[in-house]
Amino acid sequence: MSKYLLKLFITGQTLRSAQAITNLNRICEKELAGMDCQVTIIDVLERPQLAEEEKILATPTLIRELPLPVRRIIGDLSDTKQVLLGLELPPQSAKRREQ
């Protein structure tokens, strides 16, 4: 079973930040169900040095640190198809068809 290490960078408690968190939680529950999935949420207003270290420009930014290679997805994660593409996961519908 592969381990998923995800970091979500947001800017403050905004509607967009809240949407990104909601979307990420939904994807984790549905698409990464049964996997070891660890999510860290980082607010760049509180911890700007982490944004500097990761050289992040846009928020929200989701970084998949594990499994390698590192992947980045920019945006509020509302486009699930793009998120799955970024995480290199087959869409849930395709998986169901396989079963």
Place this chain on the structure above:
Amino acid sequence: MAITTPRSIEKLLTYIPGFDHITSGGLPKYRTTLVSGSAGSAKTIFAAQFLAAGIINAREKGIFLTFEESPDDIRSNLFSMGWDIETWEREGKWTFIDASLRPEEDPIISGNYDLGALLARIKYAVETYGADRISLDSLDSLFSRFSDRGTVRREMFRIVSALKKMQITAVMTAERDQEYGVISRYGVEEFVADNVIILRNALDAEKRRRTVEVLKFRGTIHKKGEHPFTVVPGAGLVVIAPSAIELTQQSLADRVTAGNDELDVMCGGGFFRDSVILVSGTTGTGKTLFTTEFIAGGLNSGERTLLFAYEESREQILRNISGLKGHFEEKEKEGKLKVVYQYPEVMSLEEHLISIKAMITEFKPGRIALDSISALQRVGAPKGFHEFVIGLAALLKTEQITGLFTSTTPALVGLSSVSEAHISPMTDTIILLRHVELNGQMRRALTMLKMRGSAHDSNIREFFIDASGLHIDKPFRNVKGILSGNSIQISPLELHE
């Protein structure tokens, strides 16, 4: 109704040579100025020099936000400009914010986003290291990475406002596709429209010509039009602003010797000290001899003298003046005379001007001679040459140096050249040397076409060259049409009519 009086906008001296003059005191303080230019127009150098000059001259700290090149590339590329960025970083004077695109990374976009992290990083750098100046280079890379242009524009506007609030003066670069036309490719000027500077690198008569123009500075004054600049290794961008010195010149009434007694008499007692003299003649009329006599005259009256030779090497010059050779070599050893030989094509006209300027600052001469200024014309387009002459003449006037330029006229007899059309308005005194064909003989004629502010001999005089130098003789009395090249002898009968 309350009437608000507009507050004048303060300016921040950039310390970029010449730039503060054309901007009437630098960039608007705590504002963002857009610097737009085509590819290769020295935008990145400008952005970096804005910070470097602040560090060197005013102990002002700077942040360099790079969207395009990596900090490593910038450090090594700009080292040749004489800026040791790495040391400044260690000393906390220069901070990089690296927003360059990493090759391994091509992020996927899902939904809406903003540039909140970038703004947070800028604020973090300002709070941690402090900053008086910031450069953002270049916005195009940002626009090409984030497809939602509306978002990028809105976010950049937010960043510009934040910089103003933090009281930081900013330079933002953007690329444009043409030298004349739309200000920038992505319409960046729409959100930083208050101040726009254009850098150009245009082809003019097959020569590259760099210019800088202040397109607009809202609510403050600046000089209009394009000003030539050059990029000098070890110094960066140098803007040539002739009008910087033109107005402050004061005319001196004291006279200096031309190095030839007869000529001094013709001038009414010598040249004015702060005047520019043009000696124009065809090849072989004695221009270089004229120059050496001018130099000898300076040396004999104890003036430091500088000669810029663009046609002959030092050895050739010394050989030609065999009589004065020992004297000149001795004066060179004493440090009273300096001969700078330069092949005109080795640099652009702007660089020549800067090198002459540097030499004058270093040597502090009382008089300089340039043999010949027409050789320099080969290097640049007419417009650039015109600016060079204005810049040089203005420099000599401010420094109160007597300057003698020689110019070669292409036609053996008669008419003057086009280059003189550019030179003559800038000169105070014009001396023409011409060949005259008379009775099957080539003879030499000299005349003073003008001498500003002084009575002078306006006759066309014959002159001879012998081992002891140049001798001015009697006027040609029975000849007309010497300057037009069609000399006709007039019979003595006609003269008496």
